[in-house]
Amino acid sequence: MNFDFSDDQKQLRDQARKFLAEKCSPKAVRVVLDGMAPYDKELWKGLAEMGFLGVAIPEEFGGAGAGHLELCVIAEEMGRANAPVPFSSTVYLAAEALLIAGSDAQKKKWLPTIASGEAIGTLALFEGKGNPSPKNVKLTAANGVLNGVKKPVADGAIADFAVVAARTGSSGRDSDISLFLVDLKGGGAEVKSLTNLDPTRGQAEITFKDCRAEPLGAAGEGWSILTQVLDRAAVLCAFEQVGGADRALEMGRDYALDRIAFGRQIGSFQAVKHMLADMYVSATLARSNSYYGAWALSTNAAELPEAAAAARISATQAFQHCAKNNIQVHGGMGFTWEFDCHMYYRRANAMALGLGSLSYWEDQLIERMRKKNAA
């Protein structure tokens, strides 16, 4: 057994950390936070040049052809840096959907442009309130045109194309749902930016009016493909969350060492120490489940659905826990716009909802464990 990343993968992680420390300082994140730019274009370009956007895309489609373990270590660093770029939408959702279900022509058209940083992609799934479920997909597809409204769509306002879940049947079964690929610049899709918890990552409403779309994957297979995409994204997002949790813990620890009150470092008070110890425990548990998810993802193991749900739950809890208590350790200063604590708090709580909420994944984990026990 070797339940760890390889030396090469660790080296890649160091490389990504160094790159992001240089190109994605909190000051750079604040440009997007304060609404001066929709995302960090320079950083996006740099990520493409480093080969990070296409790290898990095969070489024949313009990527580095490394693999998902490599993508996991980069994801962790993206989370640590709170990077204000459409990485998860483009790389975990759009690219993975194409890799799973895309035709050769679709892959050839979009994957190289993802790897090169020219195209931003996203997944348009949600239609208002509710978690991922075939029942919640009302947008219709008929004769190659889509009609309906998707919101929220992560990074929708800056995306060039979207993978859209659409209703193509009314039998009440999963096979009512099919996926479509839409060029958002091709007309028929009207995009409106929405305000959200985490301004460093945009959210949008997209209205499709007789919008031309091409099928992605077989008709009626949409939900099954989507489930696979969400599982993969759950693992990759878990690494981002672990990176964010670790950074929030580190910020809290550093502040507890610097800040003096009652004549001593506040980190010498057990109430503070124990809070930080509990944050470490959450972050460690999340990391361990994420590693298992990474293994399942990289080997396409039968365990992936259960591993992904467990990683998603632990990582969501850990990031929320660490981000929340990081503010608590900082006291009043943690509640200022000037300190960076709130950026992680915002990101943690936005990420907790992006692929479906915690309760959704809890439900999924139990369902999947039952299936395994029954088998």
Next chain:
Amino acid sequence: MNFDDTPQEAAFRETARKWIDANAPKELHAELSKSSLGRIRLASRDIVEVGKAWQKKKADAGWACLHWPTEYGGRGATPIEKVIWQQEEGVYGKLTQPFQIGEGMCGPTVMAFGSEDAKRRYLPKLASGEEIWCQLFSEPSAGSDVAGLRTRAEKKGDNWVVNGQKIWTSGAHYSDYGLLIARTDPNVPKHKGLTMFFLDMKSPGVEVRPIKQANGMQEFNEVYFTDVVIPDSQRLGAVGEGWSVSLTTLMNERMSIGARLATGVPEMFEFCSNLMLEDGLAIDDPAVRSKLASWAAKSNALKYTSYRTISALSKGERPGPENSIGKLVSGMMLQDIATYAMDLQGGAGVLTGSDEETVQGQFQQMLLSSPSMRIAGGTDEILRNIIAERVLGLPGDIRVDKDVPYNKIPTKGR
């Protein structure tokens, strides 16, 4: 990243599996499988007696204390081979419970600090289970603050004479030897006046009294020492160095990974899968699912955390204090799960009944036993201190007794 055995590991696993298949006490398999949450119930057999037989059989064939050198009763196996063995030993591993303190803590301390003669005399018999060891550290006024212990050892010629009292000693009533830390100099600060020994538990003046615990059971003991004579040859480490010797013992406790930590999750999953509530099965209730999923995720995470530790071990790295999280997480989880299992039973949850064999009855016992999981082997609070100080690098507690001679430290709060 992979879970596959190397060819050597696969061969080792095959050898172990074959030997276990041919030699394990299969008549106990069903009962051992049913025993859960760290408690072993054998209808007509004594666990110590059955455990000794299994341990001896393993030792004779080279399967006891695998990671120890062969000259001291082990197999010279790698850490990963030890883990493979534990996986293959499966439920029969529960029979090793009486030997775990000896193997995990006392043995390694003797190995690090004992004379060559002592190592050859005591370790093979410890490994084979012929002699059982216990650990005599905690005292009534020295629990978390174990360095504040009072048991005195005074030098008389070539011997030490010991007077005092230890407490929470698991297995003292069936142990042959004990690892004892005692105060040899009360005139220096508390950490500096301690010395480590081992002694024959049948020495004159040793009295073992069982403690009736809050859960009604008797698993721990008090051990009283009245003018107990220990030869100086049974001292481990230098006089006054007992504290640093004890750190070796405790570090080895952390190294003995793979220790099966009960979380209560499999039992709870089964319970919820079968419990009928007014609106259907408990496991179909969203509130139940939410709690169960969080616990299951934690329990999985503990398993994979131990896999990460094993991987580090197999690369020759030393697991550090980060291993403290296992007990911290599982102790609290056991208590929470037990409480919630009873909540789901409604009014009838109050009954402890006689159906302890059923899954349902186990939770009442678990509730009553779980406080000890959060105290024994380091309280939750001490574990959090360890994580905060040694992993996160936060300042140590301000110790008002640090530079004070031991005999000047106040002993009463009011």
